[in-house]
Amino acid sequence: MTEKAAPAPLARTVLQQCVHARLQVAPAGQDSEAEWVQINRGMVIYVCFFKGATEDMLPKMVSTLLNQRLCERASGGVVSVLDLPGSVLVVPQATLGGRAKGRAMQYHGNISKDDGLRLYQRFVSLCRAQLQAAAAGEPRSGAEGAGAEVEVQSGTYGNRQVLKLDTNGPYTHLMEF
C-alpha cells in the first residue's frame, strides 16, 4: 500500500477559538487614534492563499470552515462556529505560507498581493453571507446563547495585524484547501 501524496495546498488556515478578540484595522495617525474591530465568543481564522488559488474554491472552503466542528461548547461537546453560534474574526496572515530555507523563511509559494487581496475580500464576504444566512434561519437545536448577536469582522489586508486574543483554550486547528 502506498500513501497518496497530498497535493500542494492552495490555501492554508489556522483556526483558534476565542472568548474575545480585538484586531487593529487602522494604525494611529498623527491626528487619529488606531481603529479596532472586535468579536466576542467565536473563531479566529488566520488565512493565507498560495499561487494557483482561485475564487471558485472559496464558497466550499468557507462552508467547510464554518460547518466543521472546531468549537468547544462550554457545556461539553464540539460544534461548528455556526452551531455555537459564534462570531468570526478573519486575519490575513501571509506568514502562514512560509517555508524554511536555512534559518530564513521564504514566501515564494504565496499568491501575488493583488490576487491575494481579491481572494481575501471575497473570502470575508462569503463568511459574512454564510454566517448571516445561518443566523437568519431556524434556531439551531441546543444552541447556547440563542439570540446572541454574531458577526464577521476582518483585518485590513497588508496591515500589521495587531491582535489581542482572550481564550478559554485556543483549541488550535490547521486546515488546508
Add this chain to the structure above:
Amino acid sequence: MTEKAAPAPLARTVLQQCVHARLQVAPAGQDSEAEWVQINRGMVIYVCFFKGATEDMLPKMVSTLLNQRLCERASGGVVSVLDLPGSVLVVPQATLGGRAKGRAMQYHGNISKDDGLRLYQRFVSLCRAQLQAAAAGEPRSGAEGAGAEVEVQSGTYGNRQVLKLDTNGPYTHLMEF
C-alpha cells in the same frame, strides 16, 4: 520533473509572536485560585506530536525553532527568538493533529498520551536549556533590550490551555518536523 512527496510529519508546530502571553497551568479549585505563567516579548510555540515521533528528533527540532528567523524586530528585520532575545511559551496543543473526516475532526495520527507527555516534557527542557545557553553566551550583536530577562514557560500537558495573548502582529508560522 515530479514533485517529491513530503513524508508525513512527526511533529507540528504553530508559532506566534507576542508582546505578552499568559497561560493557565492549574485551574481554580474549591479553595485555590487558578495558577498562571506568563512571558513578555517572545514566541508562543503550539506543539503536537504524531505517532512515530521520538526523543531523538527533539534537539534538532528545538534548535531549528529557536534559531529560525520567525520574530519581527521593532526596529525592522526578522530574527530568531534567541537573537531577539525573547522568551518562549510552550503550549501543548493536540488539536493541531486533527484531520477532517466529514464535519468532524479526528486525531488518529496523534501520539499516545503517555508518549506525548514524555516528548512534551523533554521538548520543554530542551527549549529551556538552549535558551539559557544562548542567554549565558556573548551578547548578540544588535540585540534589543540587552540584559532583558528571557525565560521558557510552558503549559500543563493535558489541561485546558486557557491563554491570553497580546501581540503586535502574531506573524503566525507553521513548521513541521
